[in-house]
Each structure stands twice: as structure tokens, then as C-alpha cells.
Amino acid sequence: xxxxxxxRMQSVWKKAFYWITLVGLAWFVLLLMACSSSTEQQIIxxxxxxxxxxxxLLDMGSGNAIQLTNNSAQxxxxxxxxxxxxxxxxxxxxxxxxxNQINRNGEAKTRLTRGERINANxxxxxxxxxxxxxxxxxRESISGASNPELYxxxxxxxxxxxxxxxxxxxxxxxxxxxxxxLVFYATDANSEPGLWLRNPSGVNLIQLTQxxxxxAVxxxxxxRIAFVRTKDDNVDIYLVAKSNPGTWxxxxxxxxxxxxxxxxxxxxxxxxxxxLAFVSYRDGNAEIYTMRADGARQQRLTNNRxxxxxxVxxxxxRKIAFVSYLYGPGxxxxxxxxxxxQQRLTNNxxEEHSPDW
Numbered sequence: 001x002x003x004x005x006x007x008r009m010q011s012v013w014k015k016a017f018y019w020i021t022l023v024g025l026a027w028f029v030l031l032l033m034a035c036s037s038s039t040e041q042q043i044i045x046x047x048x049x050x051x052x053x054x055x056x057l058l059d060m061g062s063g064n065a066i067q068l069t070n071n072s073a074q075x076x077x078x079x080x081x082x083x084x085x086x087x088x089x090x091x092x093x094x095x096x097x098x099x100n101q102i103n104r105n106g107e108a109k110t111r112l113t114r115g116e117r118i119n120a121n122x123x124x125x126x127x128x129x130x131x132x133x134x135x136x137x138x139r140e141s142i143s144g145a146s147n148p149e150l151y152x153x154x155x156x157x158x159x160x161x162x163x164x165x166x167x168x169x170x171x172x173x174x175x176x177x178x179x180x181x182l183v184f185y186a187t188d189a190n191s192e193p194g195l196w197l198r199n200p201s202g203v204n205l206i207q208l209t210q211x212x213x214x215x216a217v218x219x220x221x222x223x224r225i226a227f228v229r230t231k232d233d234n235v236d237i238y239l240v241a242k243s244n245p246g247t248w249x250x251x252x253x254x255x256x257x258x259x260x261x262x263x264x265x266x267x268x269x270x271x272x273x274x275x276l277a278f279v280s281y282r283d284g285n286a287e288i289y290t291m292r293a294d295g296a297r298q299q300r301l302t303n304n305r306x307x308x309x310x311x312v313x314x315x316x317x318r319k320i321a322f323v324s325y326l327y328g329p330g331x332x333x334x335x336x337x338x339x340x341x342q343q344r345l346t347n348n349x350x351e352e353h354s355p356d357w
Contacts (some may be wrong), residue, residue: 039084040315043357045332046076049350056090069311077123079356081130099124112155115165119148122172128179136172150184150247151201153195173216208240208252219273226267235263257295270317277311277320288322301339312357323353
């Protein structure tokens, strides 16, 4: 009898332990989802509300804005790391344009570069796993003239590695989602045109395209690169894709996505790689549009007489943040992906710009 009761109690305790463990795991998953949802509702941007450029964080859930930097310097071009734990930005706090890092609470500020002479026209770019940072610097010169080149920095290991060596005015595009490539281009008339790929270790240089191509952004699935091409004074959005099957070392396929006489620019991929948000001037001023990755179903999201710029997708692909000049100075707005429920997130007489979500 005692053995039977002992076995029964053991069975009861096993069931109890099972249910306690299951409930605990469920709560843990819900907590993780809540934390992820919370960080995915946070937009970083630049505000000039105190007289110079500072980095702010806006929480869509609470509506609260947090000032992350506060100094007399110019702090601008903020970018999230993919894990949303770190923010890199450009600053002239040291009287030289450098890259700093800060967390989303405005703490743990770290200066990542020294004496780099960062190119103000290029944001830095985190690698997909957040362990490296690519940027453009004019730290070295050719024949006495400053020359922008690409560098890759591992913040925990010190000095950056130079990965381009030419006389072109190099501009940074984007990392491939697997971290294997950086896409870049040159903007000066004397350079060889097109998009180029470079391994972040400085090897395996590949020319992808041969047009006057800029603003290259990689699709999250890694299969395509959207970019802007200027041809015969017309500015349009194009796509370059790997052959199927194939690699980026094989011949690639190009597709023109926009076909209007007016300029189209600033492409930004949705997280699922199915849509592109972009800016079009086809209505007489800059408006936000979306289209499918093949260029079909081009849809206008904003409709006013002022410029709307810099679209950026939310991490869940449901919304798009952008800069609007509807009320005078630039303000941060957000809209659903279909153009509905447009909201003004900032409201003052200062310039706000450069959102990253």
C-alpha cells in the first residue's frame, strides 16, 4: 500500500512540476515578446529643438520622447544595431567628425573612432550581427588630397580596417544580410560607375552594375539590391538580383522599377522583402509611395503640397515613419503601410529628421 501511495505521489509531483515548468516557459515567452514589441515601437531621430542636432528616442507605445544626447555638438545620422541594443551616430563633439555609440537609455556612451575625418554624407552601418561597423573616412590622402574610403571597425578590437583603395569618392551602401558583402558606389564623374561589392575583410571586389547608380539597399532576404540610377537626366529606382540559381559572382539581372519622367529615390525594403517604400516627385513635390518588389502596384501614401521624405519601415512591416514638411519645419510622422492612420509624432518649431526604426 505504501509503495502504491509513494508512486502515486511521485506521479502527482511530476505532473505538478510539468505544469509549473510549462506556465513558467509561457510567461517567459510572453515577457520576451513584450520586450521585443516594446523596442520595436521605438524610433530614433534627430531634433534641433535645443539649437543644435541631438539624438532622440520616441516610444510609440507610451508617446514619450527621450533625449539621448545633450551637448553643444552636432549629433546626427543615428542607426540602430539589428538587436536594437546599440545606436551609432555621427558627432563633432571632439571638434572632428567621429562615430559614437550609445544605448537606448542614453547611457554607456562610447567613442568608437579617433582621428577618422568621417564623411558627413554617409551614415555608418552596423553588420547584421552587430559586431562590426562600416563607415566612410577621409583619414588618408592620395597626392595630398583627401579621399573617402570604406573602413570596417570591430568596436571591441580597436583600429579600423581599410577595405577600398582607389581615387574614387566612395560612398557606403549597405551590408548583405549574411554579413559577407558590403555594397558601395562612387559619385564623382571621373570614377568607374556602378555598384560594387567588397568583402568586409577587403578582398573579392565585384562590379555588379555599370550605370550612375547610388542609394543601394539590400533586401532582407539577401536576394536583391534596390538602388537609384540616373540616366539621361532621369532618376529611377532599379533592382539587381542574383541569377536563379546563382551567386553574386555570377552575372546578375537588372530590372527598372519606376517608369515616370519625374525623380524617384530613397528606396527602403519592408522586413519581408515584398515591398519597397520610396519617395517620388511625380506629383509636383516629394510624396511617399510603396510598390511591390517587381515594381507593380505603385501606391501613393501621402497627399499634400509639401515634401514628405525619408521613409523607413517598422520592424514588423505594419507602419512607415517619414519626415514631413506639412507644417513648416520637418516633423516625424508615421502611417500604416497602406497610407491610413497617419499621425504626427513630433510637434514643435524645430527641424526633426533622420528617423530610424
